[in-house]
Amino acid sequence: MTSAFAEEKTTLFDFRYWTAPNHTRIVIDTEADTAFKVSAKDNYVLLSVKNAKVLSQTFSHLFFEDERIERIQIKRSGDDIRLIFYTNEVFEVKHYTLAPNEKYKYHRLVIDLIDLQSKTAVADSAIEQDDEPERKVVLVDAGHGGEDPGASGKNGSREKDVNLAIAQKLVDTINQSDDITAILTRSGDYYIPLTERITIGLGKRATMFISIHADAVESTSAKGASIYSLSEKGEVSELAKQLEQSENSVDQFGGVETVIDSDQFLKTMLTDFSRKDRDIQSQQLAATILKQISTIGPVHKKTPQKANFVVLKSPAIPSVLVETAFISNPGQEARLNDSVEQQKIADAIFQGIKDYYSAVASQL
Ligand SMILES: [Zn+2]
Numbered sequence: 001m002t003s004a005f006a007e008e009k010t011t012l013f014d015f016r017y018w019t020a021p022n023h024t025r026i027v028i029d030t031e032a033d034t035a036f037k038v039s040a041k042d043n044y045v046l047l048s049v050k051n052a053k054v055l056s057q058t059f060s061h062l063f064f065e066d067e068r069i070e071r072i073q074i075k076r077s078g079d080d081i082r083l084i085f086y087t088n089e090v091f092e093v094k095h096y097t098l099a100p101n102e103k104y105k106y107h108r109l110v111i112d113l114i115d116l117q118s119k120t121a122v123a124d125s126a127i128e129q130d131d132e133p134e135r136k137v138v139l140v141d142a143g144h145g146g147e148d149p150g151a152s153g154k155n156g157s158r159e160k161d162v163n164l165a166i167a168q169k170l171v172d173t174i175n176q177s178d179d180i181t182a183i184l185t186r187s188g189d190y191y192i193p194l195t196e197r198i199t200i201g202l203g204k205r206a207t208m209f210i211s212i213h214a215d216a217v218e219s220t221s222a223k224g225a226s227i228y229s230l231s232e233k234g235e236v237s238e239l240a241k242q243l244e245q246s247e248n249s250v251d252q253f254g255g256v257e258t259v260i261d262s263d264q265f266l267k268t269m270l271t272d273f274s275r276k277d278r279d280i281q282s283q284q285l286a287a288t289i290l291k292q293i294s295t296i297g298p299v300h301k302k303t304p305q306k307a308n309f310v311v312l313k314s315p316a317i318p319s320v321l322v323e324t325a326f327i328s329n330p331g332q333e334a335r336l337n338d339s340v341e342q343q344k345i346a347d348a349i350f351q352g353i354k355d356y357y358s359a360v361a362s363q364l
Helices: 002-007 119-128 159-175 194-203 238-247 250-254 256-269 275-293 330-337 339-363
Strands: 010-012 014-019 023-030 036-041 044-049 052-054 069-077 080-087 092-098 107-114 136-142 180-184 208-215 226-230 305-307 319-326
Touching (some): 036 092, 044 107, 080 107, 136 159, 159 180, 159 208, 159 330, 180 339, 208 339, 238 305, 319 330, 319 339
Parallel strands (some): 010 052, 136 180
Antiparallel strands (some): 014 023, 023 107
16 A cells, blocks of 8 residues: 555656756656646745655756755655745746657756846847947857757767857857957857847847757768758758757747747747848858858758748848758767867858858948
8 A cells, every 4th residue: 555655656857957147947857747836935936746756866966056046955745845946036937847858758847037137138238329330240049058958969969069169169250350249149058949049139239140050860871061041931841841840849948938929029020021131131141151161061952941940030130040060970970079170160150151241241
């Protein structure tokens, strides 16, 4: 009787934390239909889970150093487990559940502690004052991050990490030049919803958007870079369709509320009449980057490709997505992890950006 009862306990399998500049995300791997309650007070957030147990192998993962959480306590109340996250400030607390997907086999319980006053919003309004007309600001987006690892290689590398390494090198390279400035969407291992990546660009008054990714397919022999611009009306390849699924999967990582917000957001953005200009400019930019990238390694397709990637829907600036290589190909995976190769990729993209700007200047 006792042992049968013990079998029925809900297991909390593992704990992950992702610290972003404006929020901390707590993720708990658990079972379907876990009975839980989240309550937030001024200096703590309490999660109670009915009739639950924690695995001894992952127990230590519960305790984590974070700038918003001072300490974490676990208490047992009868058969229930209570996790108390003591915070150093009052945060907006959101929680939701996420279903398993190809990356995570467990159901997940997510708690976000969000800063009340966004520090980045203050910085953005300061930038608004700058009215220099010739500014060239490239927003470099490291695809995926945090709870969203992106594709993974046969030898265990994760797309989110190589994307960030290449994006960081690209930003550093661009910022060494005199007339172009570059900014990262994310500078660490945390997730930013796709539409928020676009709003960061609007806030920073970016004049170009480049999203860095690496793709993956079943076959380990597929190789080479591809450059994508936006297509909202079909006419895309089979590979592009597959990629749309993996690159647009906001709902699996950002939570339901984010998806509803983003739909509304995109409706507003897509009424913009400058959409056509953006598409032509994006195709030009895709072509100049592809030309440069083909000088340093194989390309998967000899012409720029199109796909319906949410992240490319900035209202009026040229926006492209670079699939730098196939992380599913062990040779290319090694290349993506090699610092010298990462710099070569960054240099080629930067040269493509410069070629684009000179072409635009000569058309004036
Ligand atoms: Zn990706």
